[in-house]
Amino acid sequence: MARRSPCVTISDEEPGDDLDLFCVPNHYVEDLEKVFIPHGLILDRTEKLARDVMGDMGGHHIVALRVLKAGYTFFADLLDYVKALSRNSDRFIPVTVDFIRLDFLRATVMTSQQQHNPKMVEVASLLVKRTPRSIGYRPDFDGFEIPDKFVIGYALDYNEYFRDLNHVCVISETGKAKYKSEAESPG
Template sequence: MQGMDQDIDHILVSEEQLRQKVAELGAQISRDYEGCDLLMVSILKGGAVFMADLMRTVTIPCAIDFMVVSSYGGANTESTGLVKIVKDLDADLSGKDVLIVEDILDTGITLSNLLPMLRLRNPNSVRLCTILSKPSRRKADIEPDYLGFEVPDEFVVGYGLDFDEKYRNLPYVGVLKPEIYTR
């Protein structure tokens, strides 16, 4: 990891802090969903690392599934909030308690459009669990039901978050040096 570590300006959330918080979230989710038909849904690719760790701390029976969604707009890179489902869920959501497991809640535009789409599929509930949140960037009226850490508006990578598909495998959340993403 020597090469990747050199690209990190500073660590925001350490490996140990992540481990502790994931255990706390897993315990809370286990209590809250006791006796429910829990379906944990990871939004790929970023949510996969968090999902793998979180599901191992949940002590009640649960199923998992995965989605790939993209926000798209015009020629610009800003999301319009239109959500395209690239890979849909395999599971029928009827009667299930759905917990969306995300790496980061940023503007919230994509999730604020995705959650109502999922609610149309007749689940008992749809809630959101995110390991990171950037409230300063929020453009949609959405907050997580389960939150790991609030982070400032900096370019964060690691623990599933990437820049150009790299850095996802860092065991911590770090701030990428500006010279890396402005090249």
């Protein structure tokens, strides 16, 4: 197993960046507090994770299993980098893609994948949130460790909104109220 890059840890005191510094859709400006992780930094970190994945796989066939829905952008970008690295190296690694939809992630995925008798099982996640509710599980490849903040964007949603943002952003109280689902609304 190759040496993996360390997770990028974002401190609890990280203020984020002003929305004015980035391209943010006008219809979301009042719904966001700040840009927490800019798109360029996400892509750079994703490329580094792809290099780590390639280093660990050691020429094995990769079966990439994506859990629907959140994370589809990270998944696609990570696989694009893995494929590019494979094409441009002397050791081609075949990649197969499959999808699964789950409500309870960890136990179900680990149980279902065992039926295929894989040589190894590794999990990649763009974000790991520091929260008191955490059960202590850490993915094998993690991009950013972040404080316990309500983040959206880069395919992370709030009631199906904000998936189209390129950056990971912190949602504002205005945004939470505006996009609160009908089922959550009083009355």
